[in-house]
Amino acid sequence: AQTVTQSQPEMSVQEAETVTLSCTYDTSESDYYLFWYKQPPSRQMILVIRQEAYKQQNATENRFSVNFQKAAKSFSLKISDSQLGDAAMYFCAYRRYVGTASKLTFGTGTRLQVTL
Amino acid sequence: NAGVMQNPRHLVRRRGQEARLRCSPMKGHSHVYWYRQLPEEGLKFMVYLQKENIIDESGMPKERFSAEFPKEGPSILRIQQVVRGDSAAYFCASSQDLQGMGAYTFGSGTRLTVV
DSSP states (O other): OOEEEOOOSEEEEETTOOEEEOOEEEOSOSSEEEEEEEEOTTOOOEEEEEEETTOOSOOEETTEEEEEETTTTEEEEEEOSOOGGGOEEEEEEEEEOOSSOOOEEEOOOEEEEEEO | OOOOEEEOSEEEEOTTOOEEEEEEOOTTOOEEEEEEEOTTSOEEEEEEEETTEEEEOTTSOSSSEEEEOOSSSOEEEEEOSOOGGGOEEEEEEEESSSSTTOOOEEOOOEEEEEO
8 A cells, every 4th residue: 555654744944945845655656646735724725736756857836846756755845935825734645647546645744834 | 617616614513413515526527536634634535436436435434424426416425423533624626537647626625523
């Protein structure tokens, strides 16, 4: 079974600084998707960024980028120029790449605080 | 194009009552997933449905919980004889196709409180 581990329950970053959230996963599959979701206090799950395992290039979405290390099964999220609105729970998630849609497996989350 | 709609947003039930949670997927989406989030935890998969079919219910408790996605109307997650441990946020997500980038669209969740 696939597992996703987020070892940082809480992180704090000053506004305009950069922070990196860690995620590791365990799988025997060679093709899969990885995601970072943001959950603000409103509870809405918002997709931040996604990565296909067969792509070597790290995904980037504006201030958000990932460091995908397939051999190490590591998928960290870097937030640059942090803003107050980035404060939220961040969840790393894994999904198999198969012919039929399949479930997401989530980590336990990292709570990010952004300070002035 | 409305997103995934869940209702009610908040639901309070007494122990032993039934809870019905509704989810209308995004227009054009025929795949629905239900997840449960306990306080301070990540989302846990419960069930995956396509129209009129349950595809994967490996995360669903064997008793008291059921789900359906009829040909017409929203998907329903039904919890019979609720207990305090059922208190959680229940999220629905939908997707359009079988694979692709497969990033689901989530609803805002239903927070169930059992008193």
